[in-house]
Amino acid sequence: MNWQILGAGAIGSLFASHLAQQNQRITLLTKMQQLGQSLALTKQDGTTYTYSLNAFTQVQDDTQVLLVCLKAFQVLPAITALTDSLPRTTSLVLMHNGMGTLEPLTKLLPEQTIFSATTTHGALLTAPFSVTHTGAGSTIIGGNEKDKALGQAITAQLNDALPNASWSDDITHKLWLKLAINCAINPLTAIHQVKNGALLQPQFKPVLAQICQEFCQVATRQGLTFSAEELLQQVRQVAHATGNNYSSMNRDIHHGRRSENDAILGYLLQCAAQHQLHLPLCQQLYQQVQQLSYSPNASG
Numbered sequence: 650m651n652w653q654i655l656g657a658g659a660i661g662s663l664f665a666s667h668l669a670q671q672n673q674r675i676t677l678l679t680k681m682q683q684l685g686q687s688l689a690l691t692k693q694d695g696t697t698y699t700y701s702l703n704a705f706t707q708v709q710d711d712t713q714v715l716l717v718c719l720k721a722f723q724v725l726p727a728i729t730a731l732t733d734s735l736p737r738t739t740s741l742v743l744m745h746n747g748m749g750t751l752e753p754l755t756k757l758l759p760e761q762t763i764f765s766a767t768t769t770h771g772a773l774l775t776a777p778f779s780v781t782h783t784g785a786g787s788t789i790i791g792g793n794e795k796d797k798a799l800g801q802a803i804t805a806q807l808n809d810a811l812p813n814a815s816w817s818d819d820i821t822h823k824l825w826l827k828l829a830i831n832c833a834i835n836p837l838t839a840i841h842q843v844k845n846g847a848l849l850q851p852q853f854k855p856v857l858a859q860i861c862q863e864f865c866q867v868a869t870r871q872g873l874t875f876s877a878e879e880l881l882q883q884v885r886q887v888a889h890a891t892g893n894n895y896s897s898m899n900r901d902i903h904h905g906r907r908s909e910n911d912a913i914l915g916y917l918l919q920c921a922a923q924h925q926l927h928l929p930l931c932q933q934l935y936q937q938v939q940q941l942s943y944s945p946n947a948s949g
């Protein structure tokens with residue numbers, strides 16, 4: 650399979666380097682063309698490997714899989730700019746936190762095969778084209794039933810490169826579970842500027858419980874089954890397992906970058922509005938994060 654990775658940030662570089670290590674045919678899709686770009690991967694044991702990859706600004710004619718490793722708000726503008734040159738035979742795999750990109754992309758590219766993915770691997774870009782694998786995790790991929798055989802073949806190659814990757818017949822549920830975890834952990838750690846583990850302190854328990862409860866109201870109306878009690882347990886497990894890490898939203902706010910608030914709490918609130926549901930705590934947290942966030946449209 651010919652792979653192209655859109656976005657040579659932390660996650661894109663992590664997957665690109667692991668695919669290169671497997672001798673997969675792989676190129677990058679970046680903002681600037683660079684033939685023979687070196688990409689350094691530092692593994693968890695501290696060893697560093699360097700790969701030479703070609704970086705293009707367009708999708709290559711023979712690209713079979715375009716792995717989209719962008720922040721949620723970058724996805725639609727990036728793919729829209731590529732639409733005219735995107736071969737019909739290229740499958741897209743969307744790999745980002747938050748939700749809300751699949752529906753507009755499906756409208757934009759009705760003929761294209763599009764898969765969704767979510768990963769719990771941790772990656773840090775220490776310099777341009779230099780990535781450190783900070784935490785081993787797993788990746789789940791899914792899509793339409795009619796595309797399952799292709800999706801499973803893509804998943805198998807990804808799993809050879811960076812385990813564990815698996816196919817899910819119920820990717821919507823998996824994406825919503827990750828959404829719940831991000832709705833609970835990201836805003837609180839961003840607002841209070843604390844590490845994930847701080848949310849295990851007793852004062853956060855009722856707040857996390859209410860987020861899970863508001864989340865479940867929306868999920869139920871979307872036809873998805875979650876239990877608020879189980880979700881709270883899962884959120885606390887993730888806060889414990891990643892206790893020493895800062896969430897991505899925490900880092901975005903800390904560094905004055907745009908956060909994925911719109912694709913996380915914003916998406917949940919949008920779904921809630923469609924069902925005439927009011928989520929008082931999620932609404933308040935969303936606004937607090939917005940006030941702290943860099944806004945690309947703000948003047949002055």
Ligand SMILES: NC(=O)C1=CN([C@@H]2O[C@H](COP(=O)(O)OP(=O)(O)OC[C@H]3O[C@@H](n4cnc5c(N)ncnc54)[C@H](OP(=O)(O)O)[C@@H]3O)[C@@H](O)[C@H]2O)C=CC1
Pocket residue numbers: 655656657658659660661678679680718719720721723726727744745746747768769770771772773774897909
């Ligand atoms: N890092 C991690 O450990 C994890 C991240 N995630 C999720 O994965 C997604 C990607 O995260 P991450 O890799 O950390 O983010 P990064 O910001 O590191 O990577 C995004 C990259 O895409 C580039 N980019 C943006 N627009 C374009 C474009 N139009 N064409 C080409 N390149 C473009 C950006 O360049 P520039 O900066 O110049 O705009 C940047 O290099 C996010 O949704 C994140 O929440 C999920 C799990 C773990």
Ligand SMILES: CC(C)(CO)C(=O)C(=O)O
Pocket residue numbers: 746830831834835845887891894895896897898
């Ligand atoms: C799971 C969690 C909260 C880990 O930090 C994450 O996905 C993020 O930071 O965006």
